Amino acid sequence: MTTTRFAPSPTGYIHIGNLRTALMNYLIARKAGGTFILRIDDTDPERSKEEYVDGIKQDLEWLGLHWDRIERQSLRLDQYADAADKLRDMGRFYEAFETPTELDLKRKKQLNMGKPPVYDRAALVLSDAEKDALRTERGAGVWRFKLDRERIEWADGILGDISIDAASVSDPVLIRGDGQILYTLASVVDDTEMGVTNVVRGSDHVTNTATQIQIINALGGTVPAFAHHSLLTGPQGEALSKRLGTLALRDLRESGVQPAALLSLMARLGSSDPVELHTDMADLIEGFDISRFGSAPTKFDADDLYPLTARYLAGLSLADVAEEISAAGVPDDMAAQFWDVTRENITTLKDIAPWWVMMRDGAEPQIDDEDREFVADALALLPDGAFDATTWGTWTGAVKEKTGRKGRGLFMPLRKALTGQSHGPDMSMLMPLLQTVKARE
Template structure:
């Protein structure tokens, strides 16, 4: 088994891309298969190496690896070879209409209540007409000639039985007037040459699949197994590269854990519950392409944030030890205490600094601080220190428990809210407590 993910390096990856990549990758890994990364960069003007670098970083960040990779721009010689073969065999033909002329044709067809299918008028051009167009400076584009008598059908692993009448589809342009190949033909050639067995992609490619099946047949190759995933929706619109805040670059900057995103995207739209996973292997082990529904799925960034804190709560000290050391935290006890009180990993360093560094305590009443200082139990702090301390303070002043806790928290942490104060005292330590109350 071999699956592939084929991003176009004309922009940053977004959650829709990464969901497809994860599903392709997990499908292969769950079947002990291989995974191919292909960059669809035939449009050299729009493609950029910075996007290739970014895509590689984002895929690695979310836990995806690959067995091989290549760029389509390295294979133009091969595409030209097959292109020439298909022209000789009559599968590809030359056209000279301008974009304006094609647009007028489409509008007239729609006005007459007809499907906007290309009328194949280019097939009836004489050699003299072609020469005249060339002399006028028109540059040709090329179309693949579909067998319009066929109803293309396949058993889709997500959508079930699909039937598409080729008579309702325009002959696709495979090479533009500027000489650039469109997506269609190079993708088919690559899938054949690299022995791709399973193609998993969005449902917006369903009609493309019908076209590409006829291309595969023209090249006398084996047809792959197809699975078309429903597109994700966000605020009632399709997720695209233009949707702000949903590119992986932004999500990483917002400190979402990769396993939180992977846990959400690979279960969204399936029959499985969406739960926090800390191991990518556990997601692979529970993967099944048959679990995906053909109904559209709603993407919720707030749900990813909720999963983020749950992922952190399940992470062992060994999983985060290196990351913690980079922030100056070297205590496994502190990690196991604080992980249940944070939504983002960076909050660990914040609370470590509150415990160990000089802070600006908030003293509402100086007299209270003096009483609290004198009532502080002797010896190192433990889990019983706070309860003993509170009793001792209440014996000396008439104060509600709620107000007492608030004043202690403000004085010792400078914040109104935070982790359980009884355990926090252990990490703040008696020396820092005394210093902050004296201030």
Template sequence: MPSPSPVHVRFAASPSGYLHAGNARQAVINTLFARAHHGRLTLRIDDADTERTRTAFEVAIEQDLAWLGIAWEDKINQSARRARYADAAEALKKSGRLYPCFESEEELAAKRALRARRNLPPLYDRAMLSLTPAQRAAAEANGKTPYWRFRLSDGAITWTDLILGPRDIRLDTVSDPVLIRADGMPLGIFASIVDDLDTAITHIIRGEDQIAATAAQIEVWRALAPKKPLPEFGHLPLIAELAGTKSTKRGGSVSLRTLRRDGIEPTALAAYLARLGTRRDPEPLTLAELAANFSLDAFARGTPRFDAKQLLALNRRVLHSQPYDSVADRLPEGATEQFWCAIRANIDLLSEARHWWAIINGPIDPPEIPEAQMILQTALQTLPDATPDAPWDETTWKSWITAIAAQTHTSGKALQMPLRLALTGETHGPELAALLPLMKRDLVINRLERAL
């Protein structure tokens, strides 16, 4: 018995806009599936329709995938394969499976409307199958150019979906699909199968919105290459914010560009998308760590919901463990490792580092705290000097707060909150023991005086 082919998956993206969370989730899952099975990932750029696609978006797609940590072994562009699609179409024409059609959009709409009035499903009636050679010649003589439909067979298409389980689609409930437009442009349903055949794709993992096309694609595959084994299919339920809507790749809050600009870390986003829709809680893991125990069996059949709060919580966990070297080039100019270690446990987004950099360097407008005058006056009187014997460092806060507590007979929140407000203008934030050494002593004095 021959050994199974090595796993080979693909991520297909149309460069008609930016990637959104739904696209990225498919890319992440295909990547993890390939790594878990020591397989390959192909990046496919669906740019056959050059009027709808832009090179700039193709570049952006590659940048976004690289930002997520996704690498691909090879890449194909559909725009470079038009001749191959034409050859495949000719083969289907010769076998009688691809037939010409001349109806206009208005005529097709009228047919659908008539079927709707009769309470019939909007299926194509295959009227063009009975077209005689003379009728076709007459249509072409009148300036009409045919588009081409694929003649589906009778019966049903069945497969066991890797995520959704057994599927059974009766072909008499599906219209013969259009594969080639009148201008010769191959539609995605056709180009995709030709690409998958030529690149020996073994598993197709994509969104549930593509499941309706799967039966027709299986039929086309068998017509083109009856002896080649079919790939296995897995259809992911769509993310709730995308399901049932017309969200585009420019889709606002779910755009990768927006998430990146807002300060979401790539490790957090990839880890969140990898577990979204599974029974496993998201964890701040790398792609390599996620691939170690990745399985499509973990995905549920229900619609997952993109939870921004959960993503933010995961982002916080990622930042808390980030070493200085990994963020240094994105911190404010002059920010040190000491600064990063002081603030990283108290930020949700890296962009918040600029706020704390401004706080330790001033100026800020601390509130007046008249009810805490005794504490603030004592703080001014007991503020240590920076001397060789008592340096201004991480030990300063403990000795200072101890002296203030002893003289004012206060402790806990009643003692620390006025000092936090006076020094930072905030009610919450990084430990003052870590922030104080980052502030100049004159700045501390100024803020205490202004808060009195």
């Protein structure tokens, strides 16, 4: 059975880059009728916060990305300890004691000599007495996995055939000096024991994947099918990492972005398929194909989410937005008419209330200097009494006959005078909802 996972660290809220990873893994699992695991990477007790765990769940539920089961890595420390013991017994795990400063000096020396900055395995030649002395002086060391210095190869689902020389990679640290299990070991143990068959993650993990493949093989596991998606950039190709704080999913939700818009964009962005609005998750699942994604950096512009959101809202029924319309103060007997008028003219649900305020209380007229006399003459011709669907046509016909104006020169100044806007709903539909026009003459 196809099994995928999303493994966020609860050290912050999900941002748009995290979503891309979560969504791809979700779609693969659902298309295959498999299992999608939410795995909380909370092995760092200092930085992991329960509020972020709750936030991760809330964001996924808001999007409709429902997991089949949830795992907590903090509850699996015994399994990681067992794997570490197994690696020690195999001679693939060793303790190293260099300080960060010493490692930095070694790297600089190697670079100056034109060599790759790879850990020199000096810890492997330490005697037991030397190790005891270093523990006494510095405390426990870190534990490194001893790589077989050979080529590591796999067929990547997006990048194609990958080959990395393990001799160009430092033996990875899997356990810190304070005993904290790092992601590289925990992820391997979890993927193996949970039967994960497919892993999609960012292309910045390619080297990490190479080392994990060797660890998986050493522990007797089955290597999943890996795919590494491109990293997102800003709309001009700039690095997005510094802006991710402003692109948390909860911030996008607060700004009015709808789940359907976000999912429709992120499920196709960077692929050869066009971005189209999909309101049914089943359509996104059926049309998803990981092989159609490219390796080039992918431009993301949050502004692209708003036209999709507007298109989604335009397709909603009155029942879908009844709560928001009621909260804006629209009378029940006017709700249906109000929604018919505004549905094509809002970008987010937050625009509902301002439209009603304009209809109820009026807007600040926008009148160009050259149109002031014309608008004054036109308002004098505005019919008395309640407006209906014929009012706009009757009124503009009378204004045209008196002033000789026609086309845009006739209609635009009148729209701006009544609504304060140069664009908006069909004025024939809007006029019956305007409450205060006569009071502003």
